[in-house]
Structure formats: structure tokens, C-alpha cells
Amino acid sequence: RAAAARRPAEAVALRAVAAPETPAAPAAQHSLGVPALADLEELTVINEHGLVLPPIDDDVTASAFVIFDAQHRAQYLGFSKDLRNTLRTLLARRPELCYHYKCAHFGNVDNAVLLQARTAWVEELGKSPEGNRDQRQKGMWENPVDGGALNERAWRTVAEQKAKQIFRQLKDRGLKELFEFKDDLIAQGKVDVIPSKLDVETLVAQQQQLADNTRAVQVEVQGKMVDFEIFFVSDFETKGGWWVDVELSANKTKSTHRVIVGRDFAEAVGCMNPREIVTKAFAVLLARKVPRETEGMINSEVFPINYFTAGTLAATFPEFLELFGTSAASFDFERSQWGFKQIHDYGQDDKRTIPAGPMGGLFDPAALQ
Secondary structure, three states: OEEOOOOOHHHOOOOOOOOOOOOOOOOOEOHHHOEOHHHOOOEEOOOOOOOOOOEEOOOOOEEEEEEEOOOOOEEEEEEEOOHHHHHHHHHHHOOOOOOEEEEEEEOOOOHHHHHHHHHHHHHHHOOOOHHHHOHHHHHHHHOOEEOOOOOHHHHHHHHHHHHHHHHHHHHHOOOOOOOOEOHHHHOOOEEOEOOOOOOHHHHHHHHHHHHHOEEEEEEEEOOEEEEEEEEEEEEEEOOOEEEEEEEEEEOOEEEEEEEEEEHHHHHHHOOOOHHHHHHHHHHHHHHOOOOOOOOOOOOOOOOOOOEEEHHHHHHHOOHHHHOOOOOHHHOOHHHHOOOOOEEOOOOOHHHOOOOOEOOEOEEOHHHHO
8 A cells, every 4th residue: 555645736626535454354346336434444534643644555536524513413525536635624724633544445446436525424424514514614624724813914813823723723632744834825814734744754764764763662660550652762872971851741741841861870880772762761750740831930949841961860869770770879970960061041932943852942162063
């Protein structure tokens, strides 16, 4: 199987979406070869790697689909000639309702088969989805998002804010690919995503890279079992050690962090893999239930979880060292602290300079020597 997104932007059908995996068992067929909706696998619009990437064979020319919300209720039924871009379009238009989908693929199909699929699936559902039968809802699925500006002068400003809001909402749901929005519509106070032109090979490579940089973790810390997922956004090696930027998913919440791992610390604990050290660091912090967000200037009583060193964590929570088979009593804290200088105000994100941590702040270049 090859992933979707083969077709150019102009091929996108506005009333269309979706694409499923091949069902594990042969699907029941209506006349004209349309599979029963109940026999199609339900997939997530944003896949486990954070991409909108419906699986599809190369010979597919059209698809029929049904979109479902987070509670698996049918919301919209339509057709598509470009599954990936249609999914992206509808996801940006109705992020609150676009969570899952079922889809049947067709090659060299005529309109009679697609219409027969619609008729059969509506009968199977018992009625048309609300996004088809209610004209207001239908318009919201099939047209760009209205930014909501009260006058023409505010069109661009309000639409840009709406676009940022949509993208932030989708990132909170795990989206890891870039969504850009049509500037000509932004100027008119409306929001719609630009079709992706990435080819299959690039998308598959991106998906593999995301998978390689993501770990599902289950570890015991002092009798407490901790489960979380950690995505390594980037890591940078310097003479003194590494800084590692991560996205943490735990307890249905995502957060971003920068961790500094000194080379002396890694040598002292006998682990030269900074990702392993960072993973164990968050196992300890989650087991301790340390708050994962800090605001404004913080004092010494609050652990700076958004931006910290492995040495600081070990000094604060000695059980961190136990995960490496050592103890606080025998550990040389002074030697293992990477002596970098950090100036950080968590409330000044808009003024941060490069290289900045996930929550902002300045990083002294002297720390890299």
C-alpha cells in the first residue's frame, strides 16, 4: 500500500474525505460492489504518528466516506478524489467534529456507484448525517471557516487569529505536520487550509521519522507504575553535553520541555544516551506528580520542569539516580553539574532569542563551550 496525497491541489473535492485500511475480513457488498459501512474499519483522521495520511492504493480514483466525531457518531458523508487533502480541509474546517472516518475506495468508477454508496450508507445509518441534512451544518463542512470579523478592516487580523486557534487545537490533538492557510482567503476574513503538495515518499519518510522519535514508556519508580509517551522534537550535542527538546504526553495532557544533559553527568551515571536519561527524568517527575506548567518567574521551591538540567533533577529527587543503579550518597553532584548560565522568564515567550527552550528564555552561548 502507498499513502495518499498523490494528486495536485486542484483535484481536491470540497465535499469529500477519508480512506481506510483494508478490512481484516472481506466486507459485505451491496450491489455495484459497494461495501457495507458496518464492515469497514474506522480510522482516526490524525494517525498515531501525528499525520493526516490515509492509506490508499495507486489505482484508486475516487472514494466515498463518512466522518465521525469523538463519540463515533456520523457527522458528514461525501466523496473525494484526493483523500489526504480532503481530510486536511475538513479537519481544519470542523476540528471539533472530525475525529474518525470510514471509507470505500474505487478505481475507474462512475457517479452511479458513488451515488449508490451514498444511498446504501444512509439507509444503513438510518438517516443522513447532520452535516448533510442540516443546511447550516452542511455549509460549515463545505465552505471555508468564517473568521467572525465585524467589519472589513478586521478581516485579516481576526482570520489570522482564527487560523492560529485552529492549528493550536489540532496540535493539542497530536497533529505534527504543518498546516498553512490560504492568504487570499485570510485577506477576506476567511480560513481554509492550503492543500499539501508533498509526495508519497516524503510523507512516508516523515512518518517513519516521527515513529523513530517517539517512545511509549511504562516504568516503575519507587513502587509507582508510570505510563507516558515522549516525542523527541530535537536534540543538539555540544562539547559539554546535550540539550534535548521533547513533547510529553501523559494523563491526557501534552506539554513541552527542554532538558540539559551534561556529559559529566552522563559519564557519572554510566549512560551516554541522552534520550534514555531524559526518559527516566520524566518518569521520576511524573511519579512525583510535579506540575508540568510553570508561569512567570519561579522561585527555588518550584521545580523548573519546562527547562532543567539532569543534575538539578538528581539533586532534587535522588530516586532519579537509583534508575541508573547509583545513589545520592556516592554521587559527585558538584562534578556532574553542567555549569551553564540560564536567564529565563516564562512570561516573555514573545521576546525569546535563539536558541530558546520550548517555553522561551535565553541560553548563554558560553554554555556551549
